[in-house]
Amino acid sequence: MLRRWGHPAFWLKGISAVNPWLAGVGGTCLFVGLVWALCLSPPDYQQGEAVRIMYVHVPASWGALAIYTGMAITSSIAFIMRATLGHLLTKAFATVGMTLTGISLVTGAIWGMPTWGTWWAWDARLTSMLLLFFLYCGYSFLLRAFDDTDKGLRAGGVLVMLGSVNIPIIKWSVDWWHTLHQPASLLRFAKPAIHGQFLGPLITMVVAFLLLSLWMGFLRLRTLLIERKVMALRLRQQSLSQWKLAA
Amino acid sequence: MNRYVILAYGISLLMMGSLAVYCWWRDARAQKDLRKYT
Numbered sequence A: 001m002l003r004r005w006g007h008p009a010f011w012l013k014g015i016s017a018v019n020p021w022l023a024g025v026g027g028t029c030l031f032v033g034l035v036w037a038l039c040l041s042p043p044d045y046q047q048g049e050a051v052r053i054m055y056v057h058v059p060a061s062w063g064a065l066a067i068y069t070g071m072a073i074t075s076s077i078a079f080i081m082r083a084t085l086g087h088l089l090t091k092a093f094a095t096v097g098m099t100l101t102g103i104s105l106v107t108g109a110i111w112g113m114p115t116w117g118t119w120w121a122w123d124a125r126l127t128s129m130l131l132l133f134f135l136y137c138g139y140s141f142l143l144r145a146f147d148d149t150d151k152g153l154r155a156g157g158v159l160v161m162l163g164s165v166n167i168p169i170i171k172w173s174v175d176w177w178h179t180l181h182q183p184a185s186l187l188r189f190a191k192p193a194i195h196g197q198f199l200g201p202l203i204t205m206v207v208a209f210l211l212l213s214l215w216m217g218f219l220r221l222r223t224l225l226i227e228r229k230v231m232a233l234r235l236r237q238q239s240l241s242q243w244k245l246a247a
Numbered sequence B: 001m002n003r004y005v006i007l008a009y010g011i012s013l014l015m016m017g018s019l020a021v022y023c024w025w026r027d028a029r030a031q032k033d034l035r036k037y038t
Helices: A008-040 A049-081 A084-116 A124-144 A149-163 A166-176 A196-246 B003-037
Strands: none
Touching: A008 A049, A008 A196, A008 B003, A049 A084, A049 A124, A049 A149, A049 A166, A049 A196, A049 B003, A084 A124, A084 A149, A084 A196, A084 B003, A124 A149, A124 A166, A196 B003
16 A cells, blocks of 8 residues: 555556646635635724735645645655655645745735734744745755755755744744734634634635645646656666667 | 735735746646657
8 A cells, every 4th residue: 555655656647637626626716715805705894905815814824834744744754664755745845835935924014014014023923934934945945956866855855854843833933922913813722713704715715725735736746756757768768879889 | 905905916826826837837848758758
């Protein structure tokens, strides 16, 4: 079973079957979520129209955290089981995670202006989120720093695992320190502190971001697997032609 | 809708859209390369 999971053919076949569904359902959810968030949901009695930024800011932030957690897990599995596919999964989702972190930071800054009166504050949540963005960038730079691709993947994997310390800091920074950022309204043990009218479009947008992130991550994984296959075929062809010349 | 909302949604959709196009383009190019060798 585990051997099957580690085989590229299993993933290539699975991605081809699943990806059209992820794109179709994710795209539909995004369309419904956008109409609901921008046209049907009411403005907030305190924040007014600016509350609508929540419907892109929260899904992007959750996506960025979830993807980094997933990357730490796949890197750990890659080291424990000596499976390159785990490293490739990490690399495939890094670009998606970095984009979501960028969206979270930009939309957070835009939301901060009408609500807090400032684009940026060096508070614990914002700073730890910025650190997450640097971790994603650092991972991408580290991959390119090595001539040997596999060495780069392993070095990146170590960075991802070390950086995972930042994930609980981001999650609980609003509880551990006095921050300008509000505490958790949804992901908490008590009842969600958000009205039902805002919950519908928010959940729809979260599902849309989740499905579209998976679609893009799997597309990247398929590309990486195919590129490795093409490289192997190219080397084989070169050695065959050299052997023919020598003969 | 105010200008902050338009700005936030515009940038978010632009970033997600660009990433989707990039992923799709790289995948299409890799598939084309593979067809050359198989």
